[in-house]
Amino acid sequence: MNPLDPNLQDGTIGELLVQIRLLQYDVQAVATHKDTGNDLLATKGEIFRAIQVKTTRTRGRQITFKYRQLMTKKFHVLVLVRLSGENRRVDLDQSDVYLLRRDDRTKSCDQRDEPERFRLGPERINELFQ
Secondary structure, eight states: OOOOOHHHHHHHHHHHHHHHHHHTTTOEEEEOSSOSSOOEEEEETTEEEEEEEEEEOOOSSOOOOOHHHHTTOOOSEEEEEEOOOSTTOOOGGGOEEEEEEHHHHHHHGGGTOOOGGGBSSHHHHHHHOO
16 A cells, blocks of 8 residues: 655644543534644633644754744634654654644744743643633
8 A cells, every 4th residue: 555654744743642532521523524724623611713734853852843834824723743663653642732722833943942831731621622
């Protein structure tokens, strides 16, 4: 069969990891049928969020993405995923997940600092789904 592109594989792993991590905080997320800029649609109670997921394997403190491409996309939450692991191996427990509001990305992401205050956790979920 056709080989799977490593970038496509990483992106899919990132999206699946986000779905699992969100479910741990009572957020149900499903993948969209078509790529319109929303990778996941998530709900918690009666709150709905469209989510764009960007995944990388970069090391160090910086997370870098092509943010200009996101300027034309419509979404509520940008999720940044940094996969941990060597070669094709992925250490899911060591991988980082950050959730940013659409407006947060222009304030914090352009600095290219690791957005610790946006790390996935119960407080961040409550901020985004209230």
